[in-house]
Amino acid sequence: MQSPVAERGPQSFDRVLSSMCTEPHPAARRAAERFLTTNPGDPATYTAIAELEHDAVAGLATVTGLTDAVDAETPTALAAHGYVTSGGTESNLQAVRSARDRAETAATATHDPVVVAPESAHFSFHKAASVLGVELRTVPTDDDGRADVDAAAAALDDDAVLLVGVAGTTEYGRVDPIPALADLAVDAGVPLHVDAAWGGFHLPFSGHDWGFDVPGVATVTVDPHKVGRAAVPAGGLLAREREALDALAIDTPYLETASQASLTGTRSGAGVASAAAALDHLWRDGYRREYERAMDLANWLADELAGRGLGVVDPELPLVAFDLPAATFEAVRERGWRLSRTGAGEARVVVMPHVSRESLSAFLADLDDLL
Numbered sequence: 001m002q003s004p005v006a007e008r009g010p011q012s013f014d015r016v017l018s019s020m021c022t023e024p025h026p027a028a029r030r031a032a033e034r035f036l037t038t039n040p041g042d043p044a045t046y047t048a049i050a051e052l053e054h055d056a057v058a059g060l061a062t063v064t065g066l067t068d069a070v071d072a073e074t075p076t077a078l079a080a081h082g083y084v085t086s087g088g089t090e091s092n093l094q095a096v097r098s099a100r101d102r103a104e105t106a107a108t109a110t111h112d113p114v115v116v117a118p119e120s121a122h123f124s125f126h127k128a129a130s131v132l133g134v135e136l137r138t139v140p141t142d143d144d145g146r147a148d149v150d151a152a153a154a155a156l157d158d159d160a161v162l163l164v165g166v167a168g169t170t171e172y173g174r175v176d177p178i179p180a181l182a183d184l185a186v187d188a189g190v191p192l193h194v195d196a197a198w199g200g201f202h203l204p205f206s207g208h209d210w211g212f213d214v215p216g217v218a219t220v221t222v223d224p225h226k227v228g229r230a231a232v233p234a235g236g237l238l239a240r241e242r243e244a245l246d247a248l249a250i251d252t253p254y255l256e257t258a259s260q261a262s263l264t265g266t267r268s269g270a271g272v273a274s275a276a277a278a279l280d281h282l283w284r285d286g287y288r289r290e291y292e293r294a295m296d297l298a299n300w301l302a303d304e305l306a307g308r309g310l311g312v313v314d315p316e317l318p319l320v321a322f323d324l325p326a327a328t329f330e331a332v333r334e335r336g337w338r339l340s341r342t343g344a345g346e347a348r349v350v351v352m353p354h355v356s357r358e359s360l361s362a363f364l365a366d367l368d369d370l371l
C-alpha cells in the first residue's frame with residue numbers, strides 16, 4: 001500500500017545536475033498558488049489572470065528585445081505579440097505552425113513545407129514536424145556545435161517555410177550565429193525562429209546577438225519555467241508581427257472571447273502568474289546576477305574537470321559537457337546524482353539556480369572517489 005499523497009514530497013534539488021527546470025523564485029511560487037483556480041485560456045471570464053499574462057508577455061518582450069511592443073500605447077496590441085505557453089515544445093510547435101500556415105497563403109505556396117534546422121535543435125521540432133505534417137530538414141553543426149551557415153543555406157529551397165536557430169542548445173549550451181542565419185532567412189524569404197527556451201534568460205547579459213534586435217528574427221521561444229524561475233508550466237512564444245499570432249487564432253464560439261491563438265484550451269493560471277511574478281522580481285538585475293554566478297560556476301567546474309584529466313567542452317553558457325567513462329557515469333548516478341548524457345555520450349551538468357559551489361564540490365568529491 002502506497003503512502004497517502006499528503007505524506008509525499010517532490011525530489012530535493014540537491015543532486016539534480018541534469019534538469020533545465022529549477023526551484024521557482026519564492027514570489028513565483030506564491031503567485032502560482034494564488035492563481036491556481038484561473039484559466040488564461042478564457043481571458044474574458046478570468047480577467048485578473050489575463051492582465052497578468054499581459055504583464056508577463058511585456059516582460060518577455062523586454063527580455064527578447066521586442067522594444068517596440070513594450071512601448072506600444074495600446075496594451076491589447078502588446079498581448080498580440082505573444083502568450084505564455086505550456087513550455088518550449090508548445091512554443092516551437094506553434095512557431096512552425098504559424099510559419100507553415102502563413103506560407104500556405106503566399107503566392108509561392110508549397111505543398112511540401114520544409115523546416116530547416118540545425119541537428120542540435122531540440123527534439124520538440126521532430127514532434128512539431130510529425131504533428132504538423134512538415135518535413136524537418138536537419139543540417140550539420142560545425143565542429144563546435146553551432147549551426148553551419150553554409151549547410152543551412154544549401155538546405156533552403158523553394159519548399160522551405162521556416163529556418164530555425166538555437167540560442168542555447170540543450171546538449172552543449174551553444175549559441176548559433178543568429179545574425180548570419182537571419183540574413184540567410186531574409187534572402188530566402190522565410191522567417192527565422194530562434195529557440196532560446198533555456199538560454200533566453202542568460203543571453204541578455206552574455207553579449208550575443210540573438211533576439212528581436214536582429215532584423216529577420218520573426219519568432220522566439222523563451223521559457224520562464226527554466227532559467228526564468230517560474231513554476232512549471234510557463235513557456236513563452238513571442239512574435240515580432242501580430243500576424244504571426246493571428247495565423248494561429250481559431251474561432252471560439254462558446255467562450256466570452258471570439259478567438260484563441262494558444263494550442264491548448266484551458267491553460268495554467270499558476271504558470272502565467274508565476275511567470276509574471278518572477279519577471280517582476282528578477283528582471284533585470286536578478287537575472288544578470290544569476291547569469292554571472294552560473295557562468296563563473298560553470299567555468300570553475302570546467303577547470304576542475306579538466307584538472308582531473310577529463311575532456312571538457314568549453315562552456316559558452318552555464319552548461320558543462322565532459323567525457324566520463326560509462327561505468328563512472330552509472331556509479332555517480334547510483335550515488336543519487338541526477339546526471340544526463342549528450343547524444344555523443346558526454347555527461348552534462350546544467351548549472352541552474354539550484355546548483356551551487358557546495359553541491360558541485362560534493363559532486364567532484366564523489367567523482368574523485370570513483371575515478
Ligand SMILES: Cc1ncc(COP(=O)(O)O)c(C=O)c1O
Pocket residue numbers: 020086087088089090092122124166168169170195196197198223235
Ligand atoms: C532549447 C530547448 N528548446 C525546447 C525545449 C522544450 O521545452 P519543454 O520541455 O518546456 O517543452 C527544451 C527543453 O529542454 C530546450 O532545451
